[in-house]
Amino acid sequence: MILTALAEESAHGYGIMRDVEKLSNQRVKLRTSTLYAALDRLSANDLIEIDREEVASGRLRRYYQLTERGRTELAAAAVGQRAQAETALRRLGVTDLGWSPS
Amino acid sequence: MILTALAEESAHGYGIMRDVEKLSNQRVKLRTSTLYAALDRLSANDLIEIDREEVASGRLRRYYQLTERGRTELAAAAVGQRAQAETALRRLGVTDLGWSPS
DNA sequence: GCGGGATATTCCAATAACTGATATATTCCA
DNA sequence: TGGAATATATCAGTTATTGGAATATCCCGC
Secondary structure, eight states, X not given: OHHHHTSSSOEEHHHHHHHHHHHTTTSOOOOHHHHHHHHHHHHHTTSEXXXXXXXXXXXXXXXXXXXHHHHXXXXXXXXXXXXHHHHHHHHHTOOOOOOOOO | OXXXXXXXXXXXXXXXXXXXXXXXXXXXXXXXXXXXXXXXXXXXXXSEEEEEEEEETTEXXXXXXXXXXXXXXXXXXXXXXXXXXXXXXXXXXXXXXXXXXX
16 A cells, blocks of 8 residues: 555655555554654665655654555555455446545 | 455465466565465464365365455455555556456 | 655564474374 | 465464654744
């Protein structure tokens, strides 16, 4: 979800938090401790990298962006997850296969 | 993924393991320790329950099935994940939106 | 002007989850 | 006869998440 939040344009931690909430229809709320730790791990694994740092009104803002590897892995994961979700719905016999991506 | 594995019919641990591998195109391999602990947790959370136990050739086989709650939560999660995957692909500019659910 | 919520990151201790390994036991195939 | 597949259990060690507190500014309403 963090990678998805960064798929369109670079964002900083707090912005990612808000986007992930929106993406999940408020069902997933990242704690700051989870988020910043995840950001560090994703950086260490070369899936994201620092785009730039800004200081706006005394507050630091560190913008992250997807790396090429992050882009590739997100695409692969998304294709897999979509297929898995379809399988689940088909197996459950859910007939309404409509959706509204945000 | 465990819930998805159980969406069609009840299955036992080892069968779930194989199905999850298949569902994920071999990308996710559940370790036995992960799997059986997860099964215990899902039971405790009333998402799955024991369907029946069999003894086939000296080996125990414990079949699990989704509870009504498990069914509902899986459906909700699948709808959410599909939407999230679509968003990711759209944001990445992936134009091939076809898929082949297994 | 004052409290509260939003913005923004950092760090900690406690809890939860996953990993890798080992154990047990049978069946089937080469 | 040795290895892979089938099946589950359990343990110690690592990794990840949680919930909280700390720090600081800005904006809104009252």
